Amino acid sequence: MTGTKTILVDVDPSADIHPAVDRAIWLAKHYEATLELFICDYDPYLVSVKAQEYVLKQRRDLLSELAAKVSAEQVPVVTDVVWDHPIDEAIVRKAVDTRPLMVVKDTHYHPVLKRTLFSNTDWNLIRHCPADLFLVKPKILSESVRVLAAVDPLHEHDKPADLDRRILSIAQELTNRAKGELSVFHAFDPTSAIASASITVATPIAVPVAQVTAALEEQHQEALTKLTGEFSVPAERVHMHQGVPRELLPAFTEQQHTDILVMGAVSRRGIKSIFIGHTAERVLDRLPCDLFIVRPTGFADRASSTLTAL
Numbered sequence: 001m002t003g004t005k006t007i008l009v010d011v012d013p014s015a016d017i018h019p020a021v022d023r024a025i026w027l028a029k030h031y032e033a034t035l036e037l038f039i040c041d042y043d044p045y046l047v048s049v050k051a052q053e054y055v056l057k058q059r060r061d062l063l064s065e066l067a068a069k070v071s072a073e074q075v076p077v078v079t080d081v082v083w084d085h086p087i088d089e090a091i092v093r094k095a096v097d098t099r100p101l102m103v104v105k106d107t108h109y110h111p112v113l114k115r116t117l118f119s120n121t122d123w124n125l126i127r128h129c130p131a132d133l134f135l136v137k138p139k140i141l142s143e144s145v146r147v148l149a150a151v152d153p154l155h156e157h158d159k160p161a162d163l164d165r166r167i168l169s170i171a172q173e174l175t176n177r178a179k180g181e182l183s184v185f186h187a188f189d190p191t192s193a194i195a196s197a198s199i200t201v202a203t204p205i206a207v208p209v210a211q212v213t214a215a216l217e218e219q220h221q222e223a224l225t226k227l228t229g230e231f232s233v234p235a236e237r238v239h240m241h242q243g244v245p246r247e248l249l250p251a252f253t254e255q256q257h258t259d260i261l262v263m264g265a266v267s268r269r270g271i272k273s274i275f276i277g278h279t280a281e282r283v284l285d286r287l288p289c290d291l292f293i294v295r296p297t298g299f300a301d302r303a304s305s306t307l308t309a310l
Helices: 019-031 049-072 087-098 120-128 163-178 191-197 209-229 245-255 277-286 299-305
Strands: 006-010 034-041 077-083 102-106 133-136 146-150 181-188 238-242 260-264 290-294
Touching: 006 019, 006 087, 019 034, 019 049, 019 102, 019 133, 019 163, 034 049, 034 087, 049 077, 077 087, 087 102, 087 120, 102 120, 120 133, 146 163, 146 245, 163 181, 163 209, 163 260, 163 290, 181 209, 181 245, 209 238, 238 245
Parallel strands: 006 034, 006 102, 034 077, 102 133, 146 181, 146 260, 181 238, 260 290
Antiparallel strands: 133 290
């Protein structure tokens, strides 16, 4: 991770509980970082400066209470409140200005559906936040934190070649700092390759499915073994599965009692189209764990240079 030793925490002033603050305290202790508690508020109907200042004072009072909690944990803390909108763009501006180690934010869990309901703010931060983004679920971490790094060593989803190494480097650093356990997940789906192989320019041809699948599996396994070998991940903690990643990953994280899933962000059509791939876009709401989104090298500089275009 790049940036200063400050963790920027978005605080929801309308919430009764603040899991992001609790998780940020945990992170700050392990990274020896300062927390910056940040509130962005805005009401288009409050046009007078006096009314706005009244609301901002309430927000400062809330941050003072939360800062006292942070200080009691022997973690350095500062606070900031702004009158700005939309919230995601205000957070992006703050992150561009301060270059934090990461941005930490709550997500909202719906117990009936057993899924997280990501807001527009969450999705926009996933696409545009210049810093690594830590999205927190309201759950207690395991005593020995289980970190899972999801990688794509053959870059089938257009990820930059070095992004998997960043994912594993950051996941390994977090695991080591927390004295936890790191595992790696990769899924490959042979369906598209088989479909492509069955069509020639002239006529469709029969494809030996078993042979093609076996060859693909060997290719993926070799790439995964080479990648994880660079980080000395034990073979028993490297998991490769055949199937559609978006269908396998939520169930796998639940089965493994994963606490934190580390994934990468990719861009296909420039900075305004940042997202974390078809797989992640379809699994985010169904993940039972925290999500740590890693940015490609140089992402913060590109985000800064295009901030005014958001």
